[in-house]
Amino acid sequence: KAGVTQTPRYLIKTRGQQVTLSCSPISGHRSVSWYQQTPGQGLQFLFEYFSETQRNKGNFPGRFSGRQFSNSRSEMNVSTLELGDSALYLCASSRASGWNNEQFFGPGTRLTVL
Amino acid sequence: DQQVKQNSPSLSVQEGRISILNCDYTNSMFDYFLWYKKYPAEGPTFLISISSIKDKNEDGRFTVFLNKSAKHLSLHIVPSQPGDSAVYFCAASEGGGATNKLIFGTGTLLAVQP
Numbered sequence: 001k002a003g004v005t006q007t008p009r010y011l012i013k014t015r016g017q018q019v020t021l022s023c024s025p026i027s028g029h030r031s032v033s034w035y036q037q038t039p040g041q042g043l044q045f046l047f048e049y050f051s052e053t054q055r056n057k058g059n060f061p062g063r064f065s066g067r068q069f070s071n072s073r074s075e076m077n078v079s080t081l082e083l084g085d086s087a088l089y090l091c092a093s094s095r096a097s098g099w100n101n102e103q104f105f106g107p108g109t110r111l112t113v114l
Numbered sequence: 115d116q117q118v119k120q121n122s123p124s125l126s127v128q129e130g131r132i133s134i135l136n137c138d139y140t141n142s143m144f145d146y147f148l149w150y151k152k153y154p155a156e157g158p159t160f161l162i163s164i165s166s167i168k169d170k171n172e173d174g175r176f177t178v179f180l181n182k183s184a185k186h187l188s189l190h191i192v193p194s195q196p197g198d199s200a201v202y203f204c205a206a207s208e209g210g211g212a213t214n215k216l217i218f219g220t221g222t223l224l225a226v227q228p
Contacts, residue, residue: 004157033214042118042203042220043158048213056215090157097214105150105157 002026004093004106012112018079021109025072025093031055032074033103034066037088046089049074050097078111086113117141118206120219127226133191135222137204140185144206148216149178149189152201161202162189194226 005024013019025032033056034046045058049068066076072093078085088108094101119138127133135149145166150158164171164178164187171178177190191198201223205216 031214033216035216035218040220042120043205043216043218045215045217048215056213058215092157092214094214098212101214102160103214103216105159107155107157 004091004104006089006091006106006109008109009107010110010112012114013081014114015081015083017081018077019081019111020075020077021089021091021111023074023076023091023093023106025074025091026104029093029095029104030072031094031097031101031103032068032072033092033094034074034076035090035092036060037090037108038086043090046076048097055097081113083113086111116220117144118204118217118219120202120204120222122222123220124223124225127194127224129196129226129228130193133189133194133198133224133226135189135191135202135204135224137187137189137219138185139187139206141206141208141217142185143208144217145209146207147178147180147187148205148207149176150203150205150218151198152203152221158203191224194224196226196228199224199226 033048035043048056068074090108092103092105148163149161152158201221204219
């Protein structure tokens with residue numbers, strides 16, 4: 001069974017640009033969550049989608065947005081990039097929300113903002 | 115405001131000995147706790163979890179202890195093996211299991227020396 005895939009794996013952008021990251025969940029999984037990992041901050045929750053609806057959102061500015069498609073694939077977008085947006089962006093998928101649904105993480109997209 | 119704290123950035127242990135990783139939290143509404151392991155260039159993988167109604171959960175070499183009064187949990191690995199060398203993240207959830215939102219600590223790098 002294929003795992004969670006994220007594309008691209010590496011990305012270099014300059015300040016002010018925008019970027020779109022993609023996440024394909026495990027087949028049959030309908031929930032996708034996004035996290036930002038930076039040194040010293042651990043993983044910080046960005047948002048959670050289930051059946052194309054955003055169920056939860058973390059404390060990030062409006063420059064960070066996301067969506068989920070009918071096939072459960074998800075994208076996140078960051079507009080007007082800042083140097084501080086350089087991070088590893090991870091997505092995780094699960095069958096549904098809640099304790100009994102293990103979340104499986106993808107390998108992440110490493111974004112560097114110059 | 116770091117609601118989940120892992121105060122030891124790194125830990126070094128001899129093979130065969132016990133590894134004890136600690137985690138403290140401040141939000142008394144957290145009702146579910148998890149440990150994830152992360153190797154370089156890979157996403158975190160789920161290790162073990164515990165709900166707030168329990169004080170111990172065991173899975174093979176891994177045991178998680180929860181002390182709610184102290185808002186403290188720990189992960190014990192016995193015996194430690196070189197393949198356990200990785201970054202370990204503690205995570206917490208609230209909301210009665212209706213959400214996939216996890217609050218992560220900053221991680222502890224475990225090095226198991228052969």
